Amino acid sequence: MEQENNSRRDFLLTGLVAAGLVAGCTPKKDPFEAGAEQAVASGKKVKLLSVDGEVIEVDEAFLKPVPHMPPVSNTEARLGIPGKKFVMVIDLSRCKNLKKCQAACNHAHDLNPGENWIKVDPMQSGGHTAPYWEPTTCMHCDEPPCVKVCPVDATFKRQDGIVLIDSDRCIGCRFCMAACPYSTRVFNWGEPEIPADVAAQPYSAETSIPQKKGTVGKCDFCADMTRMGMLPHCVSACPNGVFAFGDLNEDSVTNGAETFRFSDLIRDKAGYRLLEDLGTKPSVYYLPPVNRNFPFQSGLENDKTQNS
């Protein structure tokens, strides 16, 4: 119990401190320049929350940005974060097909233009049932069919539940795409159109950057963000709080503005998972589209690829 509390506090604190530090840094100078000049007190103070939970004041000049965490090694990326079990809850009653999630995801992962890891589909199960908008990500199944069929261990399941792809190993056989019942995987059919400096980076399975020609890509639950204790990009980008993300072991999920007890949320709103009968055991849960915030029609204008 003690440990659980700690980790939740750490989760929140790390986020706050990081946000404070980033906000305080002067944007002009290159913060990573070696031997940056001695800071001179400016007299302007900034309030911060210390790791012990106390509010402290620091002179603005002494603030230094936290450098980007070095990308974790491939071995670490394959293991995942101990003690975590990430889950996502998608509340269908809140979605109006704004596609902010998609845009944020595409931007954050430097995806080839036209390629989407998040798709938002209009769903209608039967003749007299009501249509609704359904965003889909990778389901990060606990029994992932894609991982089962991968001949070279290029796609793998981590201890924290995330399914990732090692694009340096993928041979491009696309068996995982055939195996995935959620059609979540996309392929880089040609050379991805991404900035040269991005393309030159060494590949990291946690950021899924850069996407490479002839390999498979898909939603990675923003494993790099979760390692930093932050929310995936789709979650923070959605203005309607459709996505909630969190840790099953802590039994809590948050959409940034609201935090829920996961088990209560699923029980009270009758959460379910897609294609449950296949036995893939997804990590993404859906809340049915009842008491909707928006009418279905409000999402139509954003539906660029009208289904004919």
Added chain:
Amino acid sequence: MENSIVNQKIINDLLPQKFGKWGKIWTGVLIAICLVGLYAYYRQLRYGLVVTAMRDYVSWGIYISNFVFFVAISLVGSLITAVFRLLGVKWGSPLTRIAEIIAVAAIIFASLIIIVDMGSPERFYNLFTHGRIQSPIIWDVIVITTYFFISILLLYYPLLPDIKILLSLKERSGKRLNRFYAFLGSFWTGSHKQYLLSKKAILVLCITIIPVAFTIHTVTSWLFATTYRPGWDSTNFGAYFIAGAFLVGAGAVAVAMYVFRKAYHLEKYITDDHFDKMGRIIVLLALIYLYFNVNEFLTPYFKMKESEAGYLNGLFSGSFAVVFWFAIATNIVLPVIVLLFKKGRKPLPMFIMGIVVVVGAWFKRYLIVTPTLLHPFLPMHDVPASYRHYYPSWEEWAITMGSLAGTLLIITILARIFPIIPIQDTLNEQHETAK
């Protein structure tokens, strides 16, 4: 004395012959098609699989259909060779080498086409350095490699006595060819000890190749059947694939029999009786294939599950209906009807039926791969319109045609180098019947 004249005649009839005018044209055309295919593959390597019409939904296209087709046609090596040898079917012995050559050529291109389909072929070695035994692809790699080597050996061992004959007629073949024959078989003296050893080796190969052949095609069917997709999620798939493979293989042998008989004037060795018997076999195989097709389609059709309805309707009456009924007609209806009649089992109709069966089988493999991929569980919606249908690009056609031409080229070259009908076996049989 008379005996040796007969022997000479047989040997002369069966020795590999230099290409005539048509042989040269044929080979030239095949090489040209291969070169176009190679150029298309160069483009694919350079720009990536984006040159194909495959996209995220139809992520496997005619390359994979072609792969299944090659594996299927390769199976015939085991059908004719092993089964005939083990059962002691005498009439089949002139056909064994044709079957073995087809098997070897097809399995080579099955392996090549699967590499062509890979998005990152330069990482092929990952299959060996990072291979995971739980993946059906690794099973396929293992059994296809095994089958390849067994097929090569099963072609090679029975060749040894014939190579001895070829080497004894040095003046007939050029210097380079003689050196090649010597490299392959100069150790073969034909002593009793060697004969016994070779007989035993061939027996062992014939027994091992049968389960391996069943496995290559069953495992290939599992590449599909181990997924959840409508149309692939079938317990019938292994048997359905095997049945289809026997049929297309037998069809290919019928075609090859006719062509070689015509090209090498082998009417005395590949007789009308051979065609008649192959015709009966094809009818039987087509009926077996019909049985598995009924199993594969009728029970899902009866239920019409929501997830499968789109796929089934697409085949029976939708956008794939023309191809589907064409494949059923050419694979099952036509061969059964035509070959039931004695006149239908004459060489020329057999040849036509063989082509019909093989062409139909190719399209049947197309139907196994593509329609399923166009009917995923979740709607194909938030993607570009080009993702929602599939028609192969010219590069895909060129590579596919190139691989088919390459197979024929290997068959042609092997037939140019080696006797297409086992000479020694024919001589032995001649002696037995003379006695």
